[in-house]
Amino acid sequence: MIEFGLAKDLTRIVTVTDTRMERILRLATWPLSRIGQPKSVGKTEAVAGFLEISHASLLRIRSRGRLSGPVLWQPVLGPSA
DSSP: OHHHHHHTTOSEEEEEEEHHHHHHHHHTTOOOEESSOOEEETTEEEEEEEEEOSHHHHHHHHHHHTOOSOOSSSOSSOTTO
């Protein structure tokens, strides 16, 4: 998502996810900036928020995941990104 977002000149994306996924994103060094409080949706708690799209966030995710380069099948970024 970060690679694609950078290719499209995005600076952030908005998403709705459950609080368990929010924790995973935080552990992956890509924290969600909440828009509001969690809401019950069925049997889970959902939260809306923004995720940063930047070279810094891409480098953090790659470092945390031990990734050496792009993960998209056809990279949308140059090899130096």
